[in-house]
Amino acid sequence: MKIVVCVKQVGALGDEVEFTDDERDVDPDYLDYALNEWDSYATEEALRLRDEAGDGEVVALTVGDEDAEDAMRRALAMGADRGVRVWSDELAGADPITVARALAEVVRAESPDLVLAGVQSSDAVQAATGAALAELLDLPRVAVVTKLELGSGTAKVHRELEGGLVDVVEVDMPAVLTIQTGINEPRYATLRAIKQAEQKEIDVREPGDLGTPASRVRRMFVPPKGEGAEMLGEDPAAVAQRIKEIVEERMKS
């Protein structure tokens, strides 16, 4: 059982933001980086399937620069067997279709039994890379999977719809599945595993022709504040008092 799991290092903003000089992205100095939450569930699911199969390999695949290896090391520390990182400067800030093109070349060469990815990344939230990747590989796909059982030649999956309704889907294998949070309990990497992961192989590749980008960010900006919330101050006792008053008044109507 060979599984490729696509992971991404995501950036999170604190309470301050500055933009790059061309205003097309946030200045990286203002971002804290981590393994995308959805991808930690996808990684856990891949490890579970490998371990249940009793043999096989989990290959963690990412598009990112050298700094993005931190997230990949996290996936390796969880138990992925090896990593592949794809990068060229034209992938900086790339749209999800372009990222899928970069991933597809590697996945095709690996010829896995299953490809997993997170539903979405927390920083861009396009929820698109997995489905685009499936198309480029000409594989069936299911987006937003909350349960996964392998059969012979097929898999039975739960596709979580709006409102919590579940569509039970039978999908031909190999397939690309995008994994939703809550499908499992991602393991913590022990310190020892983190150390060992430093020794695991990460193969670095350059992408081929990436085609025309599907979109380009013209500028990023801090959204104009609307009316905004009326702030109740910062003193907990005063805040609590005001909350009580507001609740009492609003519940009367």
Add this chain to the structure above:
Amino acid sequence: MSVLVVAEHIRGELRPVTLELISAAKSLGGPVAVAVIAKDPSAFTDAVNVEGVDEILTVQVDQDEFENDVYQAVVGQLIADRRPRAVLLGFTVGSMGYGPALAAKHGLGFASDVFAVREENGGLVAERSFYGAKVNGELEFPGHDTVVLLVRPTSWAPAEGAGSASVSAVDAPSVTSRARHQDWVEAQAGDVDITTAEFLLSVGRGIGDKENLEQFEELAESMGATLSSSRPLVDAGWMPNARQVGQSGKTVKPKVYLALGISGAVQHLAGMKTAGTIIAVNNDPEAAIFNVAHYGAVADLFEVAEELEKLY
């Protein structure tokens, strides 16, 4: 500019996002064509025949349940035949399965979770958010004659008013589905129905530990509120599914929604932003929840909770 909207329906009901997509399409100037892909498309034609729709394209397929391969093949063919400037789909679980694939296969422009779109100098410009909705971005699509946009639900008001669209049938391409609908599993019913509660006290990741939950259960009870939560607490198994507010949980509209330690992911906001009065307590002054809250406090939620306990 010609715009193609794909109607969404589930178990015999047209989804509200469809009429919002029609409003978005109208804002681009039209002509607006709406594709209805169903076993019996005529069941939905009246519902989508609203003011501003020029053409309804009915595509009969073998089954009503959504399947990626079917929708992708049909919409792919409509794009090839009609060359619309924009293809508008809802930013929904269904569209996530085939919208990006359409763009990848046919080399189209693409963006998702779009909440504004306009034409500028002959090209489309779409707006969406990044980095936990703390930053917005304007996207352009150079080199693309057709752009697929997945539109955030509730960004446009639903289109209404009687329409006078022409209705024409289009043959579906033959397609073998590789991911097949088998069954439905209903969302779990809970001990309480949070959609009917008038006062919700909702907790999020900010509560930190499962052991802290009891304190908020007690606080909710003494305040006369029903306890609900954001998704991470359900994922962690601390709260039952039935208490989850948001796109994949329940949509709620209480008189008062008191959010403690909820940052306000887009999917959460979708489930509660129409509440009568929203009060948010969070230690991050830039948390997106403050953008929809009527009242806010940047404070430690445990300290505020302790003070509330004294008052009730």
